[in-house]
Amino acid sequence: MLPTARRPRVARSxxxxxxxxxxxxxxxxxxxSVPAGVRFPDWIQQKLSLSKIMIVLIGxxxxxxxxxxxxxRLDLTDDWVRQEIHMALLSGIPIIPVLLQGARMPSKNxxxxxxxxxxxxxxxxxxxxxxxxxxxxxxxxxxYLMSLH
Numbered sequence: 001m002l003p004t005a006r007r008p009r010v011a012r013s014x015x016x017x018x019x020x021x022x023x024x025x026x027x028x029x030x031x032x033s034v035p036a037g038v039r040f041p042d043w044i045q046q047k048l049s050l051s052k053i054m055i056v057l058i059g060x061x062x063x064x065x066x067x068x069x070x071x072x073r074l075d076l077t078d079d080w081v082r083q084e085i086h087m088a089l090l091s092g093i094p095i096i097p098v099l100l101q102g103a104r105m106p107s108k109n110x111x112x113x114x115x116x117x118x119x120x121x122x123x124x125x126x127x128x129x130x131x132x133x134x135x136x137x138x139x140x141x142x143x144y145l146m147s148l149h
Contacts, residue, residue: 010100011057014126017135018055018142030084044084053145054088054095055138056081056118060103063110075112085115094145097123098138 011029019027028047034040048054065073073079088095097118099105105123108116124141126134 010059010126014055014057014098014135014138018139021139022142030080040080044080045087048084048087048091048093051088051093052149053142054084054093055142056085056095056097057100058097058103058106058123059100062103063106074115077114082112082115085118089115089117094148095121096138096141096145097121099123099125101127 015027015029028051030044030047034043063072063074067073067076067079074082076082085095095118097105102125106119108119111118122141124134124138126138
């Protein structure tokens with residue numbers, strides 16, 4: 001499961017690389033994979049129930065993204081990124097936070113309490129400068145977690 005990052009090109013590139021490695025049937029991206037007419041909450045829950053790993057893409061502004069009313073999105077209980085992370089935590093799905101382009105890992109006190117355990121997971125980094133190396137390390141982490149199941 002790959003929640004959409006706010007930087008769609010980077011998210012798409014990561015998704016494409018993982019899809020080539022693991023196959024399209026084994027990589028799910030919340031924005032691309034939802035068929036028209038499907039009820040989004042049901043679709044996400046179904047896909048999460050089948051997921052073995054979640055990758056959360058975190059850009060440098062991830063904590064500060066605001067909605068149209070200037071409220072921090074992660075603080076809103078109806079924010080889908082927050083809900084997906086919360087569902088994964090409740091389900092015990094391993095999470096790999098992926099820090100994009102020099103973003104830093106959020107601390108527990110910067111996250112809503114429903115997802116503050118995200119800060120406990122070891123992160124991976126993906127940058128343009130070290131793209132191939134970073135993606136190789138991310139894939140090693142995924143392979144390791146997959147070997148545990």
